[in-house]
Amino acid sequence: MRKIIVPKPKNDSLLAQLGSLYKTFMSTKNKEDLEFDLSLLDWIYPLLILPLSAYINNTHSTYKINSSNRIKTYLETINFPNGIDSISSFQRKIQKHKSYIPISVLRREEGAKRERLESLFSEKVYEILGNISGAQNAVCYPIAELVTNIFEHSKKDVGFIFGQFYPTKNYLDICIVDYGRGFAGAYKEEKNLKLSDIEAISEAMKGNSVKPEKERGYGIWTSKKIICDVLNGGEFIMISGSAGLVSGNKKERLVSFPNFYWQGVIVAYRIPRPTGVLDITPFLE
Amino acid sequence: MKNIKKEKKTSINIANLLAPIISSRDIIDILEKFIKRTDTQSVDLDFINVKFISRSVAHALLLMKENLRTKKAISFVNVNKDVAEMLRAVAANRIVPKSQKPKFNPEKININSLLKEALT
Numbered sequence: 001m002r003k004i005i006v007p008k009p010k011n012d013s014l015l016a017q018l019g020s021l022y023k024t025f026m027s028t029k030n031k032e033d034l035e036f037d038l039s040l041l042d043w044i045y046p047l048l049i050l051p052l053s054a055y056i057n058n059t060h061s062t063y064k065i066n067s068s069n070r071i072k073t074y075l076e077t078i079n080f081p082n083g084i085d086s087i088s089s090f091q092r093k094i095q096k097h098k099s100y101i102p103i104s105v106l107r108r109e110e111g112a113k114r115e116r117l118e119s120l121f122s123e124k125v126y127e128i129l130g131n132i133s134g135a136q137n138a139v140c141y142p143i144a145e146l147v148t149n150i151f152e153h154s155k156k157d158v159g160f161i162f163g164q165f166y167p168t169k170n171y172l173d174i175c176i177v178d179y180g181r182g183f184a185g186a187y188k189e190e191k192n193l194k195l196s197d198i199e200a201i202s203e204a205m206k207g208n209s210v211k212p213e214k215e216r217g218y219g220i221w222t223s224k225k226i227i228c229d230v231l232n233g234g235e236f237i238m239i240s241g242s243a244g245l246v247s248g249n250k251k252e253r254l255v256s257f258p259n260f261y262w263q264g265v266i267v268a269y270r271i272p273r274p275t276g277v278l279d280i281t282p283f284l285e
Numbered sequence: 286m287k288n289i290k291k292e293k294k295t296s297i298n299i300a301n302l303l304a305p306i307i308s309s310r311d312i313i314d315i316l317e318k319f320i321k322r323t324d325t326q327s328v329d330l331d332f333i334n335v336k337f338i339s340r341s342v343a344h345a346l347l348l349m350k351e352n353l354r355t356k357k358a359i360s361f362v363n364v365n366k367d368v369a370e371m372l373r374a375v376a377a378n379r380i381v382p383k384s385q386k387p388k389f390n391p392e393k394i395n396i397n398s399l400l401k402e403a404l405t
Contacts, residue, residue: 015403022396111315112303119306122337137337137367144308144339151309152341198393205389219341221387245391246399252391255399284340284374 001035001062004028006048008040012166014173014235014270015246017047021239021266024048025055027259036063044074046175047237047268050162053103054177054264056081057160078102083160087113090120099128101163106147108157118147121161128165129172134277138230141280145219146176146267153210154180154264155189170273179264182240186210197241198254205245222283230278231271239266294327296362300334307338313345317353326358333363343368343375 006024009016028034036052055061063081065072077093083103084090093102104121106114122140129139143161150159160177183200187193190210195203205224209217220238227234228247235248242261246253248270302319303312320328330346338346350359361372 010404013403015400019400019403022400108311112312115304115307115309115312118308119304122306122308137370140306140308140337141339144306144337145341148309148339148341151311202389202391205387205391207386218387219339221389222340246394252389253394253399254391255394255396257396281370281374284371 001033002028003035003037005037005039006041006052008042009045009048012043012045012169014047014237014248014268017045017173017268018237018239018244018246020045020048021051022257022260024052025260025262026257030261030263031059033060036061038063038065038071038075039069041065041069041071044071044078044080044164046162046164046173047266049075049078049080050103050160050175050177050268051262051266053081053083053162054160054179057083057105057158058179058263074100078162083162085110085117087117087120090117094120094124099165099167101125101128101165103160103162106150106159106161108151118143118161121163125163125172125174128163129271129273132274132276135274138226138274138278138280139271141226142223142269143174143176145223149219149265150176150178150180153186154178154182155185156180156264171270172273173268173270175266175268177264177266182262182264184241197243198256201238201240201243201245201254225283226280227269227271230280230283231274234269234271236269237267240264292327293325294329295323295325296329296331297323298331298333300332305334305336307335307342309339310341310345313342313349316346317349320349320353320357320359323357326356327360328357329360329362331363332361332365332368335368336365338368338371340371340375343371344379347372347376347379 007020009020077097077100079102083105085105122143126139163174165172184197187195187200207217224236227236238245242257244255
């Protein structure tokens with residue numbers, strides 16, 4: 001099994017995390033079994049840790065870390081790499097480790113139980129951000145829309161979600177991952193459109209849904225707007241196949257990733273702690 | 286004195302049946318199957334303790350209500366401000382769909398330039 005050393009991000013920015021993710025998977029083959037060496041890491045970076053978790057769960061890959069590495073305990077706390085998929089396990093974890101959110105695995109067949117697990121995740125995120133009255137809609141909306149896309153579009157029955165708060169910096173990173181067919185795959189299978197990954201991401205952002213109803217197709221765009229505009233300076237990264245969208249600081253960039261391929265979709269975003277009421281209604285219509 | 290016949294009604298507690306935060310469209314299929322099994326024509330969907338519904342769920346609820354209208358009279362009751370706003374926005378969009386697609390004019394950048402920004 002090929003060994004991959006996961007490089008430590010240069011800093012804790014989302015872009016630096018993206019850089020580490022890119023270097024980790026660069027030149028690997030899709031679905032290749034790998035051993036990930038996490039020994040260089042000193043923090044749980046969601047945009048790195050959750051795709052690794054999803055990849056390990058979908059292949060026969062493994063990981064290793066020095067027992068002296070300080071994040072070894074944190075990885076156990078968040079249940080890396082398997083995650084937790086039951087309400088009772090989630091509740092036990094957050095009781096024991098009040099400021100950590102475990103990696104949560106959402107399974108389609110669980111039905112309402114899956115919904116309640118996701119509900120617990122959203123409520124925990126809201127609590128960690130301070131339970132600011134009037135901000136719950138803005139906090140919950142992107143999680144809800146981006147997770148529902150896994151079960152509507154990916155053709156996979158499992159999704160992964162994770163959140164990490166940075167207490168000294170007052171912001172929270174959320175990552176939502178699937179190992180499904182990705183945007184290009186969805187457009188090809190549902191609309192017989194052969195698009196590159198960059199073109200497919202572009203179509204999704206323009207609201208061109210693969211579903212027939214005219215009023216569908218706005219979930220990703222509105223989520224990104226809420227994160228970047230309503231949530232006062234949030235940042236948003238979305239990766240599918242060999243391309244990605246990076247939004248934030250009033251910039252919107254499409255990027256190709258040479259020698260890299262993610263089977264499915266990764267969304268990672270950063271939101272500062274809300275300070276008051278946040279109105280998302282202009283983005284709902 | 287006329288006897289007023291009280292119409293029989295079923296009330297379904299949505300937070301108990303589904304979850305307090307409802308995000309996924311496919312979950313509404315569970316609700317629809319539950320509604321079809323009720324033996325009254327009137328059904329109240331009680332949203333007490335439901336804190337949030339996604340746009341996708343609001344859309345699925347409205348579609349479900351329309352699809353069942355010949356068999357069931359469905360009402361949404363005890364909706365909080367956020368849930369009411371979501372239902373209203375989605376209903377308005379169904380009647381008058383957005384005519385303009387979102388504006389999306391990104392810059393194209395290569396990975397090396399992008400990652401250099403991470404160092405600044």
